[in-house]
Amino acid sequence: MSNRINALKKYATSQNIDLVSYLAIIFLSLFATLGSLYYSDVKGLVPCLLCWYQRIAMYPIVIITVVGLFTQMPKLRLFIASLSVPGMLIAAYHVYLQAFQLDNQFGTCSVATPCQEVQYALGGVFTIAVQSLIAFGLINVILLVSFMLLRRKNA
Amino acid sequence: MKFNNLINRSRKLVEDYHLNIVLVLSMLGVLGSLYFSDVVGLDACKACWYQRIALYPIVPITIVAQLTKVKQAYKLILPLSIIGMVVAGFQVADVAFGWNLLDLINCGDDSCTDLGFQLFGILTIPMQSLLLFLTINIVLTVRALKDYVK
Numbered sequence: 001m002s003n004r005i006n007a008l009k010k011y012a013t014s015q016n017i018d019l020v021s022y023l024a025i026i027f028l029s030l031f032a033t034l035g036s037l038y039y040s041d042v043k044g045l046v047p048c049l050l051c052w053y054q055r056i057a058m059y060p061i062v063i064i065t066v067v068g069l070f071t072q073m074p075k076l077r078l079f080i081a082s083l084s085v086p087g088m089l090i091a092a093y094h095v096y097l098q099a100f101q102l103d104n105q106f107g108t109c110s111v112a113t114p115c116q117e118v119q120y121a122l123g124g125v126f127t128i129a130v131q132s133l134i135a136f137g138l139i140n141v142i143l144l145v146s147f148m149l150l151r152r153k154n155a
Numbered sequence: 156m157k158f159n160n161l162i163n164r165s166r167k168l169v170e171d172y173h174l175n176i177v178l179v180l181s182m183l184g185v186l187g188s189l190y191f192s193d194v195v196g197l198d199a200c201k202a203c204w205y206q207r208i209a210l211y212p213i214v215p216i217t218i219v220a221q222l223t224k225v226k227q228a229y230k231l232i233l234p235l236s237i238i239g240m241v242v243a244g245f246q247v248a249d250v251a252f253g254w255n256l257l258d259l260i261n262c263g264d265d266s267c268t269d270l271g272f273q274l275f276g277i278l279t280i281p282m283q284s285l286l287l288f289l290t291i292n293i294v295l296t297v298r299a300l301k302d303y304v305k
Binding site for chain 2: 121
């Protein structure tokens with residue numbers, strides 16, 4: 001088993017780590033983007049205000065990761081993180097509101113679409129906010145892990 | 156000849172400070188849109204939200220670009236601002252030419268076309284947005300041309 005792992009390690013070049021991690025992020029963020037559009041435009045669930053802010057964080061991640069990958073942008077992870085970390089914080093706050101059924105203390109949610117309202121929940125637990133938190137969380141994990149792998153490689 | 160010199164100097168200024176300019180412009184847009192939605196109370200319609208999706212991320216991206224001194228960061232900003240300009244342009248045309256193709260839900264009381272918030276008596280909010288994206292794009296294009304001309 002460890003022989004196989006050692007043999008595989010030669011594939012973990014810097015370029016491959018970059019490629020795999022950025023492709024994974026593109027796939028993830030694209031899935032999240034299209035998923036959110038499916039909920040709002042196909043199933044007809046109106047996005048609340050916090051949802052829109054998460055969209056502001058998530059949608060551009062697709063664009064900058066694609067452009068950054070093709071232009072070999074240095075420090076691309078930092079650019080993605082500047083969007084995905086705040087996105088995750090907003091998603092976490094949103095999940096918190098839904099879990100305890102509290103109203104948004106910043107007074108920003110509308111009466112028509114309150115933020116704590118659970119309109120849809122996959123399997124009764126995975127509300128859309130939870131799905132969003134998972135998406136942002138995974139992106140951040142990929143960023144962190146790939147960054148640490150590369151750092152160890154170049155150390 | 157003096158005019159030529161002036162143009163070259165302005166171009167160089169824009170090339171060197173494009174990130175600062177874009178940061179100021181985009182923050183103006185973010186604060187301005189938040190002013191309209193949270194202070195004045197105009198609800199953002201769908202088209203507005205998509206322009207926000209294009210505009211708001213320009214702020215953190217530009218800040219990171221300035222802090223990390225990445226040279227080619229304008230390539231990340233340009234696609235976003237172009238998309239923003241297209242959406243804004245489509246919204247302005249939709250109202251101006253009467254297409255009414257955009258399904259502007261949450262645009263309560265014609266807040267997008269509300270003539271009461273016209274800057275200089277003529278620019279509605281979608282027009283302001285279009286102008287903002289246009290300016291950002293011009294600045295970034297000047298910077299981009301530096302790499303692709305010569």
